[in-house]
Amino acid sequence: GAVVSQHPSRVICKSGTSVKIECRSLDFQATTMFWYRQFPKKSLMLMATSNEGSKATYEQGVEKDKFLINHASLTLSTLTVTSAHPEDSSFYICSAPSGSGLNEQFFGPGTRLTVL
Amino acid sequence: GNSVTQMEGPVTLSEEAFLTINCTYTATGYPSLFWYVQYPGEGLQLLLKATKADDKGSNKGFEATYRKETTSFHLEKGSVQVSDSAVYFCAGGDTDKLIFGTGTRLQVFP
Numbered sequence: 001g002a003v004v005s006q007h008p009s010r011v012i013c014k015s016g017t018s019v020k021i022e023c024r025s026l027d028f029q030a031t032t033m034f035w036y037r038q039f040p041k042k043s044l045m046l047m048a049t050s051n052e053g054s055k056a057t058y059e060q061g062v063e064k065d066k067f068l069i070n071h072a073s074l075t076l077s078t079l080t081v082t083s084a085h086p087e088d089s090s091f092y093i094c095s096a097p098s099g100s101g102l103n104e105q106f107f108g109p110g111t112r113l114t115v116l
Numbered sequence: 117g118n119s120v121t122q123m124e125g126p127v128t129l130s131e132e133a134f135l136t137i138n139c140t141y142t143a144t145g146y147p148s149l150f151w152y153v154q155y156p157g158e159g160l161q162l163l164l165k166a167t168k169a170d171d172k173g174s175n176k177g178f179e180a181t182y183r184k185e186t187t188s189f190h191l192e193k194g195s196v197q198v199s200d201s202a203v204y205f206c207a208g209g210d211t212d213k214l215i216f217g218t219g220t221r222l223q224v225f226p
Contacts, residue, residue, distance in 0.1 A: 043218040
């Protein structure tokens with residue numbers, strides 16, 4: 001089946017620094033990718049839709065300047081958490097639609113961000 | 117708007133017990149419905165899906181039937197194993213976006 005990878009799987013950074021998370025579709029092209037944030041023991045919250053060749057679409061309440069998204073190619077989307085703070089610590093997950101037209105998505109393994 | 121509601125956990129069962137995790141949806145149309153599973157330390161994996169009313173999705177002994185009349189997609193398994201311990205997410209979508217339920221943690225003890 002289709003595979004979506006994320007890098008890094010874990011990152012620890014100091015408060016005030018920026019962190020970039022990569023999401024790649026390994027054996028298929030994705031003009032759209034989704035970025036989620038998962039809080040401990042809670043569901044996934046859709047943060048934004050990453051669109052290849054155009055600006056990302058952010059969900060209500062998500063700071064665009066805080067969470068920069070770039071969809072550089074048909075297989076790569078990046079999420080940059082700028083000026084990270086401890087409250088940004090979370091599990092970030094990306095996904096890409098399967099293209100089957102059935103709303104199925106393939107999920108990356110997630111990135112655990114810890115901001116000290 | 118569209119929403120997905122699933123039962124809160126954790127659900128604690130002994131091995132070989134019967135499992136039901138309830139999920140209901142609210143939507144203007146008839147979205148595709150999914151169950152995703154997240155094993156400890158891993159990302160979400162698609163467990164099963166159904167794309168229209170009366171469809172039954174099944175995988176690894178798990179089943180769920182798309183019930184239009186009750187707007188439900190309950191997950192069932194006749195005999196759970198310790199290895200089924202995970203968090204289960206119900207999700208639905210009628211566009212590329214998916215709406216997730218809050219997740220239900222299942223703990224199976226020997």
